[in-house]
Amino acid sequence: MGRITIRDVAQAAGVSLGSASRALNGGKHVSARIARDVTAAAEQLGYEPDFLARSLRTRSSGMIGCLVSDVANPLYASIVQAAEARLRDAGYLLVVANTANEPARERAAAAEFRGRRLDGVLVAPGSDANDETWRGLVAGGAAVVILDRDVPDADGDDWPAVLVDHRGGAQAATRYLIGLGHRRIALLTPGTRMRPGRERIAGFQAAFAEAGLDPIGAIVSAQETSMDFAHGDALALLGAADRPTALIALGTRILAGALRAARDLNLSLPRDLSVLSVGDTDLAAVHAPAITALRWSLEDVGRAAAELLLQRLRGGDAGAAARALLPVDLVLRESCAAPAKS
Amino acid sequence: MGRITIRDVAQAAGVSLGSASRALNGGKHVSARIARDVTAAAEQLGYEPDFLARSLRTRSSGMIGCLVSDVANPLYASIVQAAEARLRDAGYLLVVANTANEPARERAAAAEFRGRRLDGVLVAPGSDANDETWRGLVAGGAAVVILDRDVPDADGDDWPAVLVDHRGGAQAATRYLIGLGHRRIALLTPGTRMRPGRERIAGFQAAFAEAGLDPIGAIVSAQETSMDFAHGDALALLGAADRPTALIALGTRILAGALRAARDLNLSLPRDLSVLSVGDTDLAAVHAPAITALRWSLEDVGRAAAELLLQRLRGGDAGAAARALLPVDLVLRESCAAPAKS
DNA sequence: AGAAAAATTGGAAACGTTTCCAAAAATGAA
DNA sequence: TTCATTTTTGGAAACGTTTCCAATTTTTCT
Known part of the structure; x- marks a missing residue:
């Protein structure tokens, strides 16, 4: 016997496929009795929904891409870490890709992301010049947030971005x-x-x-x-x-x-x-x-970027481009003093 | 007009849906003429296959998960970086998840990975005790490679692993x-x-x-x-x-x-x-x-892990558990000398 | 040249969901 | 009680692929 599908759950609960789906998605239009029976059956059978099928139908993969030059760079690693935490809480998966700052790899990764229907992308472009790539991503239906870069805006619309001062x-x-x-x-x-x-x-x-x-x-x-x-x-x-x-x-x-x-x-x-x-x-x-x-706080950058992205994903594509400007602090220690008199 | 599907390509090339698919997948059982026409049509229309649909059908997501305590840890960041490079070359996407070494989060991430049908997982378990989680992942059809941990093997089968000496x-x-x-x-x-x-x-x-x-x-x-x-x-x-x-x-x-x-x-x-x-x-x-x-080389760890995983993905689940043991070198510098005579 | 074998092709089923639609049931008002 | 309205329900379509199967064409052999 293969995997448990929602069909099995529906059958076990003695309801139709559609009702089972509605019950499981907690939606409206479901009677209390069916909701109870279906969740019980799902529980009992150990049903685990198939994200791929769901994604295909809903046209949303539940995944966010992160496109940076190098995840091993501590700068980006911390950002990825913080963003992952926030996105995971919201039910998204984070996929990473390294670009080594090469426009060709940026384009390739963007194309792959589009093909995989990623819902959003956090990107730190390696150059100013590659903006059609991100535009293409947006055209493909993804929300894009720029990490600490100034990307030129051809048609006057600012890119949502998290910037550090x-x-x-x-x-x-x-x-x-x-x-x-x-x-x-x-x-x-x-x-x-x-x-x-x-x-x-x-x-x-x-x-x-x-x-x-x-x-x-x-x-x-x-x-x-x-x-x-x-x-x-x-x-x-x-x-x-x-x-x-x-x-x-x-x-x-x-x-x-x-x-x-x-x-x-x-x-x-x-x-x-x-x-x-x-x-x-x-x-x-x-x-x-x-x-x-x-x-400056790399965690804040990651968090803010995730937040901006989520906000955009939830609110549809409406709303003006939001940008965050994060502060930079001077931490005084021992390595600076008045210069020696000459 | 919506997205270009393979149906559109088939129609444009004047062939059936099935033939278009076969032609695009470079498979056998396709005449030269159809192969040419279909690729031309696909090119001309700018067709981009939908990975989600393909994944649903083939039951393989083309994604690999990486489960570590913290991607921001330079140790893991470098591993992730190297693994991503290798896996990307092989056409896989890498998704990361942080566990903070908490078994509960490991389990949750594993469940999510299973639901999303990830083809494989690289994991650095936070404790020895959580091995049913990885066993469950394998049962769900994923290939698992352990990163520098000794995971106890209940039924005598070793886990594929990359170990550092x-x-x-x-x-x-x-x-x-x-x-x-x-x-x-x-x-x-x-x-x-x-x-x-x-x-x-x-x-x-x-x-x-x-x-x-x-x-x-x-x-x-x-x-x-x-x-x-x-x-x-x-x-x-x-x-x-x-x-x-x-x-x-x-x-x-x-x-x-x-x-x-x-x-x-x-x-x-x-x-x-x-x-x-x-x-x-x-x-x-x-x-x-x-x-x-x-x-020791973190890049080698990442690379070896990716290689092991790919080998397992290609070769089916046959073959004994492979393990790699990576060497550790002593880099002599200036901080060690004979102790002072007392 | 004819039959058998091999290769190619089109049509349809399948993957597991969500969602639309119409029918049925329940609820409310008159 | 009857009709209008709302809510719930089952059945089916759709998402975009790959792959199976049977039908057709091409090739090969006698």
């Missing part, structure tokens, strides 16, 4: 360093074109501008990816005669490279060099001295 | 420290009951035994989770008169606590204390001095 954070961090007396500050960041990097640079420069300082002191050292930052780059930067007195480094990898370079050059923190981490990683918290850092 | 690794690490002259070595590890922890303790003690040393020197400090290790524990351990001269610490969190404690007590590494990390984290690599560590 990197600009405000970077500005606050830079302001803090300027307040300590630093005049030559370097910002080491990957990705100058896309949102997080671009916003950070903007905030960094805005802090210089608001202090009325010479922008010459605002040294932006940018690379495509954090992989591209070599240990040697940091050495060169810190070894120069007019080296910066403070450093803002993004992420574990760049921060680690910078710290190693400082060590190689016998620069003691925070006396000879102030260091500030963008992103509060294990390394920043545990390093001696502990690194002052910009922190 | 934690015992060998711990033994090699301990042997190395003993070789340097250490006689009092502490192992700080969470989870004494389950596989990784249990195996590590076994390897640790085996190294003492093979050296013919008094097991008194083998100090096992275990807690339920790495959260439970307080900074104070490490302080107490290292502050005692007969403190260990070497420390093996598992994971970023415990390692960080131990390092902080060492710093608080003004113990300089490696002169006053040798430290060895189980797991090669960012922190271990970047710390000054760099921490000698046990390393």
Whole structure:
């Protein structure tokens, strides 16, 4: 004997197929007696509904996709974790796909998601240029929420998105360093074109501008990816005669490279060099001295994204594009101080 | 007009529904002419098959589940990442679910997976005791591969599993420290009951035994989770008169606590204390001095698990349980040295 | 060339649900 | 009590595929 279907349940309860379905779905239009009999029969037979059949009929798979460059990146891992928790509570399954920031893989994944009729997609695009892909996803009936990117909107409609206030954070961090007396500050960041990097640079420069300082002191050292930052780059930067007195480094990898370079050059923190981490990683918290850092809640990003998506799924496609802007905090620790008098 | 179905394609190509399906599935029993016409029509109409309908008919969803305590744990994140890559190549989608190591959530997720007809599941059980859950998954027709756990086998059949040689690794690490002259070595590890922890303790003690040393020197400090290790524990351990001269610490969190404690007590590494990390984290690599560590490839775990699963999916359920045992390497760095003469 | 075998084809059933529709039953009003 | 209205019910259609079966065509062999 095969699997228990709703047909078996209906038969056992002595009612029609349709009634059994209605009873099980808790819907209206069912008498108390039938509801009781059917649930009892289902219980007794150990009936488990088949989601695939249901999905086919209802044209909704009950699944949400998550499209990021790399789930192993702690940044995205935490977002995925939080989003999964929220979506699971709402009865959705989360499927993940890595894009390695390649538009071709983004397109392929989007096509697959469409074919599988995913109800919604959380996506952190790897480039600004790929927006027809997401548009296609929406055309296929999926709700799309963008994770911390600015996706251009062709027809004037904003994409629902969860954004982090990197600009405000970077500005606050830079302001803090300027307040300590630093005049030559370097910002080491990957990705100058896309949102997080671009916003950070903007905030960094805005802090210089608001202090009325010479922008010459605002040294932006940018690379495509954090992989591209070599240990040697940091050495060169810190070894120069007019080296910066403070450093803002993004992420574990760049921060680690910078710290190693400082060590190689016998620069003691925070006396000879102030260091500030963008992103509060294990390394920043545990390093001696502990690194002052910009922190924002990845869990909040995941949660907010899930919430936005659910809201969109429930409310139909009506309603204007909702966006959330999450705050960035400056966590003061031991790695920043006034620069040595020269 | 709605979505393009295979019916439309058949009509456009002037063939029957069945022939169109056969042509598109590249199967036999199709003439060259029809194959050509149908693919052309499909191309021209932009036909995209509906996976849900196909799944319903073929009784296979083309999806693999991944059941771990927490995707945000870098350990699992990397595994998920690698597994996803391999499975995606094979045409499968990966869905993730976090269990927080709670049996109830494991059961719930397994039930959902069964209802959704997932073809296979990668699972890192949170306890040994929950094996009927996985048995139920298999009964539901899913292939199951265990990630680095020993799941008891009731009826003598081994579970397919990808295992990491934690015992060998711990033994090699301990042997190395003993070789340097250490006689009092502490192992700080969470989870004494389950596989990784249990195996590590076994390897640790085996190294003492093979050296013919008094097991008194083998100090096992275990807690339920790495959260439970307080900074104070490490302080107490290292502050005692007969403190260990070497420390093996598992994971970023415990390692960080131990390092902080060492710093608080003004113990300089490696002169006053040798430290060895189980797991090669960012922190271990970047710390000054760099921490000698046990390393194994998480990517290999993910890849091997995916491979095992695919093999099982393709080959039907025939074939004995396959298991992979992955090696652990000792990465020598600067944090270990001979103990100071006392 | 004719028969037997093999390959191809169209039509229909099946997968397990939900939902529509019309018929039946129950309820309410007159 | 009778008719109008609402609620419940059973039967069937639909979702979009794949696959079975029988009928037809093509190929192969004698």
